[in-house]
Amino acid sequence: xxxxSPQVVLVAVSTAVIILLLYLVTEDSTTIASSKVPVxxxxxxxxxxxxxxxxxxxxxxxxxxxxxxxEVAKLVxxxxxxxxxxxxxxxxxxxDDERDAWHAExxxxxxxxxxxxxxxxxxxxxxxxNRQWDVVLREYSKLHRTxxxxxxxxxxxxxxxxxxxxxKFLIADVMGGSGLGNKILxxxxxxxxxxxxxxxxxxxxxxxxxxxxxxxxxxxxxxxDNDSIPFxxxxxxxxxxxPQEFYDEFDRSMRDSAGQAATGSxxxxxxxxxxxxxxxxxxxxxxxxxDRFFCNxxxxxxxxxxxxxxxxxxxxxxxxFAVGSFRPTLEALFPDRMALTHLLRTVMLPGDTVWDRSxxxxxxxxxxxxxxxxxxxRYKDGTPHYRKMNELxxxxxxxxxxxxxxxxxxDVSVDERTxxxxxxxxxxxxxxxxxxxxxxxxxxxxxxxTRLYLRHPSAGGESVALVQVTHEDRQEFGVExxxxxxxxxxxxxFSDDLFVTPISTYGGVAQAYGALNPWFLEIRPNVDKPCTxxxxxxxxxQGGLEKYVxxxxxxxxxxxxxxxVPYLKRCIPEDYARGGVQLITNHSSVLPS
Ligand SMILES: *[C@@H]1O[C@H](CO)[C@@H](O)[C@H](O)[C@H]1NC(C)=O
Ligand SMILES: *[C@@H]1O[C@H](CO)[C@@H](O)[C@H](O)[C@H]1NC(C)=O
Ligand SMILES: *[C@@H]1O[C@H](CO)[C@@H](O)[C@H](O)[C@H]1NC(C)=O
Numbered sequence: 371x372x373x374x375s376p377q378v379v380l381v382a383v384s385t386a387v388i389i390l391l392l393y394l395v396t397e398d399s400t401t402i403a404s405s406k407v408p409v410x411x412x413x414x415x416x417x418x419x420x421x422x423x424x425x426x427x428x429x430x431x432x433x434x435x436x437x438x439x440x441e442v443a444k445l446v447x448x449x450x451x452x453x454x455x456x457x458x459x460x461x462x463x464x465x466d467d468e469r470d471a472w473h474a475e476x477x478x479x480x481x482x483x484x485x486x487x488x489x490x491x492x493x494x495x496x497x498x499x500n501r502q503w504d505v506v507l508r509e510y511s512k513l514h515r516t517x518x519x520x521x522x523x524x525x526x527x528x529x530x531x532x533x534x535x536x537x538k539f540l541i542a543d544v545m546g547g548s549g550l551g552n553k554i555l556x557x558x559x560x561x562x563x564x565x566x567x568x569x570x571x572x573x574x575x576x577x578x579x580x581x582x583x584x585x586x587x588x589x590x591x592x593x594x595d596n597d598s599i600p601f602x603x604x605x606x607x608x609x610x611x612x613p614q615e616f617y618d619e620f621d622r623s624m625r626d627s628a629g630q631a632a633t634g635s636x637x638x639x640x641x642x643x644x645x646x647x648x649x650x651x652x653x654x655x656x657x658x659x660x661d662r663f664f665c666n667x668x669x670x671x672x673x674x675x676x677x678x679x680x681x682x683x684x685x686x687x688x689x690x691f692a693v694g695s696f697r698p699t700l701e702a703l704f705p706d707r708m709a710l711t712h713l714l715r716t717v718m719l720p721g722d723t724v725w726d727r728s729x730x731x732x733x734x735x736x737x738x739x740x741x742x743x744x745x746x747x748r749y750k751d752g753t754p755h756y757r758k759m760n761e762l763x764x765x766x767x768x769x770x771x772x773x774x775x776x777x778x779x780x781d782v783s784v785d786e787r788t789x790x791x792x793x794x795x796x797x798x799x800x801x802x803x804x805x806x807x808x809x810x811x812x813x814x815x816x817x818x819x820t821r822l823y824l825r826h827p828s829a830g831g832e833s834v835a836l837v838q839v840t841h842e843d844r845q846e847f848g849v850e851x852x853x854x855x856x857x858x859x860x861x862x863x864f865s866d867d868l869f870v871t872p873i874s875t876y877g878g879v880a881q882a883y884g885a886l887n888p889w890f891l892e893i894r895p896n897v898d899k900p901c902t903x904x905x906x907x908x909x910x911x912q913g914g915l916e917k918y919v920x921x922x923x924x925x926x927x928x929x930x931x932x933x934x935v936p937y938l939k940r941c942i943p944e945d946y947a948r949g950g951v952q953l954i955t956n957h958s959s960v961l962p963s
Contacts, residue, residue, distance in 0.1 A: 440702070441699045453517075458535075478719055480722075484719060485715065492866070495960065503704070513537075514571075540570070540571050541679045544574075549876065552875050553579055556686070557573055558714065572599075583724075586717040602681070687713075688938055689951055691937075691938055692951075723853055725857075741804045744809070747809075747812075752811075756812045760812070763893075771867075777804060780822055801833055803834075811844060813841045859879055863883035889902070894944075910951070914949075916950075938953060
């Protein structure tokens with residue numbers, strides 16, 4: 371059910387997460403540069419539309435005004451300005467009829483039904499929906515639909531290298547072989563990047579995500595396929611290769627911003643080149659475009675490029691907080707750093723097919739429980755690994771769950787035939803039910819817990835209901851696989867307590883949807899403890915850059931990112947021992963005692 375093989379992760383870590391290729395912006399381009407946008411004075415009071423069908427702002431207690439924090443107001447102004455330009459200076463129209471028609475064509479029940487599944491939990495501190503983010507997402511949806519309308523035939527628009535409406539685009543692709551968790555995380559990282567930089571994000575249908583999730587941007591579509599826009603760029607160099615002037619301009623601008631002549635080689639152009647056409651997958655140590663993507667100066671240069679193509683298989687969102695020019699906006703938008711949770715719950719809404727499945731499982735097994743426990747176990751090398759580790763993992767999960775009051779204790783000395791002393795307890799009028807949802811390719815844990823809880827009385831008289839709905843035995847790929855996988859991710863995310871397997875993004879996505887601090891099963895061979903509680907709701911950016919590599923930014927170059935941004939920390943070794951960056955949320959799912 372997981373993801374990509376470790377080899378693939380390794381390749382991706384040492385490979386660019388980002389390929390970006392581009393063509394030159396002409397001198398008279400009307401492309402919006404966000405820094406040129408007039409900044410609204412201190413607070414903007416942003417009325418939410420009353421119709422209540424907006425993609426992001428259509429439920430929950432009505433909140434007519436949101437007082438935007440100044441940095442959020444700046445972002446909203448920049449998005450509005452891009453929309454205004456795209457609409458030719460007019461207010462873009464979107465009538466009630468058009469809106470209703472769009473919703474009729476793009477039904478999405480989870481848009482209304484998702485949040486109540488989290489709010490009902492009694493043993494978890496949930497997060498409130500983020501009204502500031504809702505406003506941003508609603509403005510962004512306007513930009514998205516306005517750009518797609520005014521670009522007309524997008525194929526023609528792209529082929530002719532038009533920049534007539536000033537819109538900028540980002541094709542958010544995913545590396546082949548990625549599992550559902552990685553696909554979600556890569557695309558979502560790039561969607562946040564697109565919103566921060568006022569780009570229209572398009573997601574290739576080949577990623578299969580459009581068959582699994584709802585359309586996120588009201589009034590338009592996020593789908594693109596390579597019949598309409600030729601990509602990947604490497605296969606279509608003539609459409610994507612930047613002309614020589616592009617490199618020349620890079621040289622000039624980088625020299626200027628560094629305050630000195632770039633010596634010798636042409637660093638930035640080389641970076642682009644190594645990412646791009648000539649040496650696409652070969653990154654030497656000298657140029658780490660993946661790393662330099664997270665630098666202010668480089669971002670300045672990307673800003674005016676009309677089309678970007680990005681791909682990868684890793685979750686890069688945490689390091690967007692490392693980019694100085696993005697940080698104030700992100701901190702204002704997500705003071706609790708719960709960016710991923712808010713994005714998942716508003717942008718990655720399960721499509722109706724998936725949602726119906728989640729609800730069927732929920733109604734049958736989870737809804738009536740007093741407490742829900744999710745357990746995701748992944749055996750990284752498939753069946754041989756399962757055979758070898760199953761017993762140990764079962765024991766660790768059981769020990770951890772009992773030691774931490776997640777699953778009840780049982781008295782294994784009492785078996786069914788001699789169980790008299792417990793009859794009284796078991797017959798107590800009110801028995802609480804703990805429902806355990808297991809997501810695993812194998813049945814070992816389910817069998818183990820069944821033996822434990824059905825053959826012996828629990829100490830407090832609780833009933834333990836166990837459910838595992840699939841066991842595929844090996845990871846498969848395809849739309850149906852992704853749909854079933856997502857349905858199970860949702861069920862895991864409904865939990866009060868969640869066990870995940872380290873390194874697995876599948877469990878990580880469930881944790882972030884649910885806003886949960888997970889329990890990490892201990893999988894390191896030489897460590898003898900059952901589990902560790904996660905320090906953050908957010909997920910490790912595996913192999914993510916821990917030091918700035920920003921040669922044109924003397925203020926940060928070479929410094930550990932965690933010195934500059936204290937809440938970006940090295941991932942805990944219990945999750946990912948080989949390094950990487952984790953955004954430490956200051957929301958915790960643990961209820962104050
Ligand atoms: C869009 O433009 C492309 C390229 O110019 C053309 O081949 C295609 O037929 C156009 N599509 C429509 C629906 O007009
Ligand atoms: C379209 O995308 C797929 C998957 O990325 C790729 O295999 C194929 O070569 C692409 N087609 C073209 C015409 O580039
Ligand atoms: C989170 O922590 C930061 C400091 O790192 C603080 O400024 C912010 O107010 C905190 N937010 C919440 C919601 O506690």
